[in-house]
Amino acid sequence: MTLQLIMLGPPGAGKGTQAGKLADHFDIPHISTGQILRNNKDMETPYGTPRSYIEDGNLVPDEMMIEILEKRLQEDDTDDGYILDGFPRTRPQAVSLADITDIDAVIYLRTSEENILKRLTGRRTCEDCGRTYHIEMNPPPDDDQCESCGGAIVQRADDRESVVRDRLEEYQEKTKPLIEFYREKGTLLEIDGNPSIEEVWTQLKDRLDDTLDNVDTT
């Protein structure tokens, strides 16, 4: 069985948190393009460094992103499938992905703007593995060392309020239209992303189990 999933939704909707749970549950890799870029922030490319886009709240160019993703999907750990978190974010990315692979389900976490802002500004992230915490809802340990890998837990530069607004604009303009793109393909699974982490997870697991019962994932 292989399982190819996409997490879709605005920044701060909880895509990373739920993708991590899905990865543990199905034993498939959680591929966060944001984390790949942060781990290679100063990599020189013909389009400039990832840092120059991320820290201004802009999307990196499609050409750069598609190349990075294609390379990542060729690694051995993707043989049984994967969960994409943060890709695709534009129509050209979605079209390129459709050219190289089939997607079983696209999980769209529909979340209110109020919750998004609260989650993003209170979010703290492990610099090394990308595991996320929240100062109120899921506080980091007192020593600010990640429970998964021991890395330093910090506030991402782009989780500051001024940058968050630019990221949300990019989402509205470039990523939100993908909801319709996948709805038309019949793969969209719309989940209420507003309740607690555990409530969203329960809902997501039930809906996904129902969907996969009707999908051939061999």
Ligand code: AMP
């Ligand atoms: P994320 O961790 O998913 O919130 O991504 C952090 C930042 O990385 C985004 O604000 C973008 O600057 C960049 N990024 C991540 N994934 C993509 C993508 N698929 N296309 C373009 N830029 C991306």
